[in-house]
Amino acid sequence: MNIYIINNPFHYEIENLTRAFFNNEKMNVIKCDKNVNREKPFVAIELIKHEKDSDIIVSFADEDFEKTLSKKIDGEFDSEYSECERMAAIMLFEILSEYTGIRLPWGILTGVRPIKLLHNLVRELGTDGADKYFREKLLVTEQKTKLALTTEKNERKILELSKPDSFSLYISVPFCPTRCSYCSFVSQSIEKAKKLVEPYLDLLCQEIKYTAEIAKELNLRLETVYIGGGTPTTFSAEQLTKLITAINASFDMKKCREFTIEAGRPDTITREKLEAILDGGCDRISINPQTLNDEVLEAIGRRHTATQTLEAYKLAEEIGFKHINMDLITGLPKDTPETFKYTLDTLCDLSPASITVHTLAMKRSSFLTLGGALVKTGAEPPAAIMMKYCEEKLPQFGYHPYYLYRQSRMEGNLENVGWSKDGFDGLYNVYVMDETHTILACGAGGVSKLREPGVNHLERIFNYKYPYEYINGFDEMLRRKEQIKTFYGNLK
Numbered sequence: 001m002n003i004y005i006i007n008n009p010f011h012y013e014i015e016n017l018t019r020a021f022f023n024n025e026k027m028n029v030i031k032c033d034k035n036v037n038r039e040k041p042f043v044a045i046e047l048i049k050h051e052k053d054s055d056i057i058v059s060f061a062d063e064d065f066e067k068t069l070s071k072k073i074d075g076e077f078d079s080e081y082s083e084c085e086r087m088a089a090i091m092l093f094e095i096l097s098e099y100t101g102i103r104l105p106w107g108i109l110t111g112v113r114p115i116k117l118l119h120n121l122v123r124e125l126g127t128d129g130a131d132k133y134f135r136e137k138l139l140v141t142e143q144k145t146k147l148a149l150t151t152e153k154n155e156r157k158i159l160e161l162s163k164p165d166s167f168s169l170y171i172s173v174p175f176c177p178t179r180c181s182y183c184s185f186v187s188q189s190i191e192k193a194k195k196l197v198e199p200y201l202d203l204l205c206q207e208i209k210y211t212a213e214i215a216k217e218l219n220l221r222l223e224t225v226y227i228g229g230g231t232p233t234t235f236s237a238e239q240l241t242k243l244i245t246a247i248n249a250s251f252d253m254k255k256c257r258e259f260t261i262e263a264g265r266p267d268t269i270t271r272e273k274l275e276a277i278l279d280g281g282c283d284r285i286s287i288n289p290q291t292l293n294d295e296v297l298e299a300i301g302r303r304h305t306a307t308q309t310l311e312a313y314k315l316a317e318e319i320g321f322k323h324i325n326m327d328l329i330t331g332l333p334k335d336t337p338e339t340f341k342y343t344l345d346t347l348c349d350l351s352p353a354s355i356t357v358h359t360l361a362m363k364r365s366s367f368l369t370l371g372g373a374l375v376k377t378g379a380e381p382p383a384a385i386m387m388k389y390c391e392e393k394l395p396q397f398g399y400h401p402y403y404l405y406r407q408s409r410m411e412g413n414l415e416n417v418g419w420s421k422d423g424f425d426g427l428y429n430v431y432v433m434d435e436t437h438t439i440l441a442c443g444a445g446g447v448s449k450l451r452e453p454g455v456n457h458l459e460r461i462f463n464y465k466y467p468y469e470y471i472n473g474f475d476e477m478l479r480r481k482e483q484i485k486t487f488y489g490n491l492k
Contacts, residue, residue, distance in 0.1 A: 001025045001041055007033050008047035008056075010085050016110035017089055018043050020413040021096045045088050049077050056084055058091040060099060067095050086137065093139060104413045105384070107139030112406050114415075116434050118152045119159075144415075147391060151401040151417070158402070158430045161223070161257065162437050164453035167215065168224040168428055169251065171208070171243070172443030173232040174467055177265055177303060196467045200444070201239055203474050205246035207442045210478055212250035215440065218488045222251050223437070224428040227261040227282075234265075237272035244280030253281065258427045264288040264327070266312040267304035274319045284426070286356075287312050288327035291335055292343040299333045313350055323353040323424050330390075331360035331383030331411035340386045348397045354420035355399060356429075357390050359383050361407040381412035394419045402426070405433045440484070444470035450487045459487055 001022055005011040011029050019027060030036070038044060041062040048055040054077045059068040069091040073084050089108040097103045111117065121130035131149060134140040140148070175193055215222065225247060235243065240261075253259075259282045263269050266287060277285060291297060292306040316324055326347055330340060347355055360383060399419040403426070406415045418429050432439055435458060441448045448461040461483050464470045470477070 001027050001043065002039050003027060003029045004036065004038055004042060004044040005029060005031045006035060006044065006046040008045060010045055010088055013085055013089055013110060014043065014045050014092065016408065017092055017108060018096070019408065020104055020110060021100055021102065023409055023411070043092065045092070047077070047084065052076070054080065054084055056088045056091065058088055058095065060095045062099070065099050067098070069095060090139065105141045105144045106406070106413055106415070109138050109140060113433060114148055114406060115152050115155055115404050118148050119156070122152060147401060148404065151404045154400055154402040154425065155430050155434065158425055158427055159434060159436055161427070162431065163221065165219060165221045166223045167220045167438040167440055168226065168431050169222060170439055170441040170446060171204070171225070171227040171247070172441065172446045173227060173229040173235065174444045175229065175234045176231045177234060177268055193467060196471065199471050200467045201235070201242060203471060204443050205242065207477065208246045209250045211440050211442055211481060214481060214484050215251065218485065220438070222253065222256050224258040224431060225256060225260065226428040229262060231265045231268055232261050233263045233268040233273055237270065237276040240273055240276045241280065244277065244282065248281060258284055260284040260286065260426070260428055262286045265304060266308040269312040269315065271315060271319065274316055278320055284323040284325065285316060285321055286325040286327060287316060289343070290327060290329045291332055292346055293335060293339045296332050296335045296339070313352070325354040325356060325426065326352045327356045327358060329358045329360055330386035331381065335382070337382055337385040337389070341389055344390060344393055348393060351397070353424035354418065354426060355394065356416070356418045357387065358416040359387065359410045359412065359414040361410045383411040383414055387414055390417070403430045403433055448484065450484065452491060
């Protein structure tokens with residue numbers, strides 16, 4: 001798909017909106033300041049500036065379809081920039097909806113944080129005004145607007161817990177039993193990287209201690225801890241104890257509201273590991289089936305069965321975990337609305353404290369995409385039917401939506417939603433997606449995000465991505481951590 005951006009700066013929004021309709025097409029963006037010969041299929045966005053107004057001309061053409069819409073925007077372009085961009089997106093949305101027969105539920109919204117946008121709109125316009133803006137100005141459906149408003153209301157209570165000196169801690173364990181076919185995260189098979197695990201863990205504990213010293217020096221207050229990956233439970237019980245002990249010994253945990261560890265793969269869970277986690281004070285774990293269909297599990301490269309998931313859940317309950325989260329993914333290969341309903345119904349009967357429902361995102365570096373096994377969308381993608389079922393079923397079992405975010409290349413241009421029972425919202429999930437406060441990250445692939453209180457500004461500090469890079473460049477990463485002091489020093 002060729003995208004011609006003519007005399008305007010709207011390339012980012014237009015490319016993302018076009019991709020929402022043509023998820024698997026390669027996008028070729030051509031920026032120019034005048035008309036050029038256009039090769040089909042194409043999208044073209046042209047801006048013509050006049051002395052007191054501007055014309056936006058939007059075109060789409062394929063071999064058997066061609067349409068152009070235009071709109072005049074009063075006022076100078078610089079003062080009406082956002083309105084020009086919004087109108088260009090709306091015209092493109094209408095053309096592509098007609099061409100594809102698909103009317104995307106999130107309208108022209110392409111950002112990953114619609115709830116953060118909604119927070120601002122509610123403050124500025126009130127709830128009714130924000131509702132109207134989402135539906136009329138952004139073309140979000142009534143169903144998704146209602147979901148967003150409910151989520152925003154629940155999120156707001158969590159955001160209010162954060163103070164100017166708050167921060168959260170993220171710990172990366174970039175190892176997995178196998179790599180799932182849809183995954184693009186930086187993680188390595190434990191079989192291939194086994195010799196790196198012990199040296200990695202030793203250095204990770206050192207980085208945790210050093211990071212804690214900086215946080216203490218700056219008088220920062222730890223709100224939540226999240227150990228993710230990868231699959232942290234690829235570590236042995238002894239290694240998990242070592243990691244958790246390092247956290248407890250290094251940081252002031254007295255005021256920490258939540259301590260989470262992903263025990264995502266049921267085939268990595270044992271009684272000894274769960275006991276080590278619970279004994280270390282971790283009060284929230286995530287056991288992630290993704291599906292309870294064995295055929296689907298095999299298709300996405302998982303080596304466990306649905307039965308193992310159920311056994312792991314019951315074991316965690318027996319040992320004493322009160323907050324168990326379970327993740328699902330809609331739109332997986334070989335999954336159908338009927339088999340997904342069975343999965344969700346079974347989870348509702350288990351009654352975990354929280355359930356997170358993701359939509360399959362076709363990331364460019366995932367095996368599923370690289371292998372060409374692309375999921376096709378239609379007028380009603382299977383993932384959309386699955387998501388509707390979640391929105392109907394989960395409230396009946398006492399769950400409410402408490403956070404929501406989106407990713408590029410999601411099937412049906414849908415969303416990911418965290419659902420929980422009262423008192424079991426995942427705080428870290430909200431803080432990291434809303435960019436509420438500073439996140440200090442330790443481990444390979446970790447990104448520390450430094451948030452200036454009261455200002456929508458972040459500075460990032462990147463750790464090396466891969467375990468071998470992390471090990472070889474460890475001293476350099478500790479030097480990078482000094483930027484935290486500089487950042488907070490400049491705020492005084």
